[in-house]
Amino acid sequence: MYDQKISFENTEVAYASLSDKELKKAYWLFKMMSIQWLVNIGNSMITLCLKLNLPIQGIIKNTVFSHFCGGESLDESISLISRLKQNNIEVLLNYSVEGLEDAKGYQDTYEKTLNAIHFAKENPSVRAMCVKFTGYAHTDIWIKLQQNKELSAAERHEYLQAKSYIDKLCSEAVACDVHLYIDAEESWFQDSIDTLVDEMMEKYNQEDAYIFNTYQLYRNDKMEDFKKAHQRAMEKGYILGAKIVRGAYVEKENKYYQALGAKSPINDTKEASDKEFDDAVRYAVEHIATISLCCASHNEASNKLYFELLTQNNIVLNHKHVNSSQLLGMSDNITYNLSAMGMSTAKYMPFGPVKEVIPYLIRRAQENTSVEGQTSRELLLLEKEGKRRGI
Numbered sequence: 001m002y003d004q005k006i007s008f009e010n011t012e013v014a015y016a017s018l019s020d021k022e023l024k025k026a027y028w029l030f031k032m033m034s035i036q037w038l039v040n041i042g043n044s045m046i047t048l049c050l051k052l053n054l055p056i057q058g059i060i061k062n063t064v065f066s067h068f069c070g071g072e073s074l075d076e077s078i079s080l081i082s083r084l085k086q087n088n089i090e091v092l093l094n095y096s097v098e099g100l101e102d103a104k105g106y107q108d109t110y111e112k113t114l115n116a117i118h119f120a121k122e123n124p125s126v127r128a129m130c131v132k133f134t135g136y137a138h139t140d141i142w143i144k145l146q147q148n149k150e151l152s153a154a155e156r157h158e159y160l161q162a163k164s165y166i167d168k169l170c171s172e173a174v175a176c177d178v179h180l181y182i183d184a185e186e187s188w189f190q191d192s193i194d195t196l197v198d199e200m201m202e203k204y205n206q207e208d209a210y211i212f213n214t215y216q217l218y219r220n221d222k223m224e225d226f227k228k229a230h231q232r233a234m235e236k237g238y239i240l241g242a243k244i245v246r247g248a249y250v251e252k253e254n255k256y257y258q259a260l261g262a263k264s265p266i267n268d269t270k271e272a273s274d275k276e277f278d279d280a281v282r283y284a285v286e287h288i289a290t291i292s293l294c295c296a297s298h299n300e301a302s303n304k305l306y307f308e309l310l311t312q313n314n315i316v317l318n319h320k321h322v323n324s325s326q327l328l329g330m331s332d333n334i335t336y337n338l339s340a341m342g343m344s345t346a347k348y349m350p351f352g353p354v355k356e357v358i359p360y361l362i363r364r365a366q367e368n369t370s371v372e373g374q375t376s377r378e379l380l381l382l383e384k385e386g387k388r389r390g391i
Contacts, residue, residue, distance in 0.1 A: 020389060024386070029063060069357055070350065093130065094350045096360045110135075117180075118172075127179055129179075137159050170204050179210055180211050220267050223280055239290055244277065244281070246273050277297065288319065296348070
């Protein structure tokens with residue numbers, strides 16, 4: 001047994017890639033996001049200005065966009081990808097254009113994703129492409145599938161086209177030796193997504209994990225689903241690809257079920273979600289031969305647990321089934337310090353036209369004001385590094 005220690009307090013490692021100017025800019029940005037009313041007004045103003053076609057995209061691109069996104073195109077993202085590579089940090093790419101709810105939009109998303117997979121083949125530090133199934137068929141179709149309702153002829157055609165797109169993306173990912181991560185979505189149609197992801201994993205994960213499903217552990221039923229998915233994989237002889245997260249739709253989920261007069265599947269407390277997440281980490285490490293895990297968390301305690309379980313069980317940190325990931329622009333103290341210890345780490349890197357990525361950026365701003373302690377932690381670490389540098 002080899003027992004290494006991990007600390008997420010080393011800001012010299014965490015911000016080694018940032019110049020003094022970039023460090024100050026990051027501090028200023030998180031300082032702005034720490035002001036709840038300013039974020040609320042800012043989000044409303046951005047939405048209004050875009051509707052009025054006012055020229056604010058340059059301001060957005062040079063502030064929140066440049067901090068949380070790779071670029072407007074793959075070519076624009078190359079410099080940042082190369083910079084991360086210097087610190088042995090990989091990339092999970094995501095074409096973050098949302099709301100294209102027609103055949104042309106779905107085809108465009110498919111083509112952009114396919115192009116990104118080919119791009120990843122030529123850039124080995126790009127580990128994976130991340131997709132949402134609602135990028136290929138209307139949400140209503142996924143809802144009807146979950147409710148076992150019959151699709152109309154047009155809906156059936158749209159679903160089969162979506163399935164064809166998804167199958168081709170999975171096939172191409174395997175051929176290019178690239179992972180495909182399927183993002184989790186809302187609970188009222190997540191089951192229909194899970195069913196198709198399981199089908200793709202059975203088809204393409206026979207030799208190793210290329211296709212990954214995402215499990216949101218803030219749901220009180222997802223630990224059980226995670227175990228059942230693993231059991232299916234064991235029975236059918238494939239590797240389970242699993243990205244575990246706490247979750248991204250707390251308020252939306254609770255409002256949806258409140259309107260129905262039903263119990264929300266979201267855990268009642270943060271502590272319950274923390275326990276579910278950590279239980280999933282433990283379970284995955286116990287079955288590391290048959291589960292390829294991406295621990296996608298900004299929680300320092302969970303990442304520390306992951307690291308300690310691996311070392312205590314003599315699992316090498318660069319094991320092909322061991323991965324950690326955080327969002328670009330957040331929790332660099334976790335990503336860079338884990339990487340420095342030899343673990344495979346990655347940044348989730350969105351790209352796309354500024355105007356189209358606005359919904360993603362608004363969620364990041366809201367997340368940093370709503371997640372308890374997140375912004376203050378970022379500010380504390382940035383301030384600590386600024387003092388260390390004497391700036």
